[in-house]
Amino acid sequence: MTFDPRPFASRRKRLAEQLRKAGGGVAIIPTSPERLRNRDSEYLYRHDSYFYYLSGFTEPEAVLVLIANEDEDTRSILFCREKNEEREIWEGFRWGPEGAAEQFGLDEAFTIDTLAEQLSVLLGNQPALWYSLGHDASHDSQVMAALNAVRSGARNGVSAPADIRDVRVLLDEMRLFKDASEIALMRRAAEISAAGHLRAMRALRPGMYEYEIEAELLHEFRRQGAEAPAYSAIVAGGANACVLHYSANNGLLRDGDLLMIDAGCEYRSYAGDISRTFPVNGRFEGAARDLYALVLSSQKAAIAECVPGKAFSDPHDVVVRILSQGLIDLGLLKGSLDEVIETSAFRRFYMHRTSHWLGLDVHDCGEYKTGGAWRELQPGMVLTIEPGCYIRPADDIPEAFWNIGIRIEDDVHVTPTRPDVLTSAAPKCIKDVEAAMAGH
Structure with missing residues (x-):
């Protein structure tokens, strides 16, 4: 089945335009976590709808970051699982960052284990953080840790986002x-x-x-x-x-x-x-x-x-x-x-x-x-x-x-x-x- 990245790129562009109109900032949209059904058996995995709407990416352990400001081009960055031959033998194909960036039309992609470190950089000097607090505790803690890391660097001239806004408010209207x-x-x-x-x-x-x-x-x-x-x-x-x-x-x-x-x-x-x-x-x-x-x-x-x-x-x-x-x-x-x-x-x-x-x-x-x-x-x-x-x-x-x-x-x-x-x-x-x- 052929994948067409154009509709997803168009949606990211539309979201970025709305972010700019609202003053700009960084949007963080994670996918759904995998969940246990019982003991070590997992439920059939289904990605988060908001995440998929913007990316087309269906693997677990992934986060999309969208940066949109008046003074710079939109950047779409995917964090996903690394290529891993052994895990792919057991669990199936993985795109990996390089393959995902090319296949899904994203500007950049990195392994998910670098997310915490990079978020503290990406959030620096941004006017607003667009993220939906309260939907997943593990993501919440990671995002807030990155935000606090930026705040602690204020003495070095790096400012933290002054506002936290719910990105799903914008996405709800788009998806309608x-x-x-x-x-x-x-x-x-x-x-x-x-x-x-x-x-x-x-x-x-x-x-x-x-x-x-x-x-x-x-x-x-x-x-x-x-x-x-x-x-x-x-x-x-x-x-x-x-x-x-x-x-x-x-x-x-x-x-x-x-x-x-x-x-x-x-x-x-x-x-x-x-x-x-x-x-x-x-x-x-x-x-x-x-x-x-x-x-x-x-x-x-x-x-x-x-x-x-x-x-x-x-x-x-x-x-x-x-x-x-x-x-x-x-x-x-x-x-x-x-x-x-x-x-x-x-x-x-x-x-x-x-x-x-x-x-x-x-x-x-x-x-x-x-x-x-x-x-x-x-x-x-x-x-x-x-x-x-x-x-x-x-x-x-x-x-x-x-x-x-x-x-x-x-x-x-x-x-x-x-x-x-x-x-x-x-x-x-x-x-x-x-x-x-x-x-x-």
Whole structure:
């Protein structure tokens, strides 16, 4: 797979411009540490999203330093593991500083064991340190030690940064707006995720277990080149679908129940995120059909709201009105539409919001409000649209509705003209779902 360093260089340039506008300084962005799963076995490694966004570098034990001042050119410096033939025999290929600088388009690169010494030099006479304190204690201590080393040299005419600012504030806003290369990767993540859901629909039969369907999803994700799931899959049949973040995935799938799946893959570090709900026996019937049609109609209306100028909250508000009226019509809620919304009575059956940002993280960074108001949607943003309805048994609920959990979720790219549904290949209309499950 060919690596293109240009998008990453462009992002570093944009960040440097913002640093200059804010007075300049040194930005330090470390990657994630490796973490033990148990004893001496580590979790599958996944780099830090902020670090990757600027570097494209996926190895552990790495730090990116960006220097941007008015009186000097931008310098991008990577600190990474050294080339080591013995360790590469055990653990796999390492770029090493020289190879990394060339491959990833960085100005300089050094071994990670020189970071402490060099930081105390790089921070000298800089107006500000741009770093996110509190995200990793080991990095915090190293950065603060370097800062204190500079302060102790003040008598030699070297000044320490007067300000410490959170670089993620700038990066959050940058990452909220996806560039063309990111949209292409997210489109592919969405396609693979949709293929996994379609495979699950075709494989499902009464008498299977949830984990068997999870295996179908994971098989398809990996078969099509995804590195891993973007998050732990939710595969929830019957009453389990009324648990919003169900994770056991070990229940028996029974004829007459619905199966709700919330799953997506990670492709080249970008997340797909899809929810689909379908009948275990392949046919929507009775109360389940009525509720599914209601949730689907609310989702379609919400997607239509994903255009520039609309507020982030507008899709949610549309969902609440449609679901509330539908639940009144079905006899599950009492009172007028305005009363149900004003008292939040609908939250008994729909207790989460409709959207979140999507990108390198499945719950991606970026503020939802600015100045106390919901921010406007703008081209380049990507968000999920995921209304749901969850009905637990209760004395005032007709038994036909008991243990029905439904969520329908798509990934939507905001464009200048219309919503771009990245995940449209995953069937969701009743006739399309039933046809997919029948093998048509």
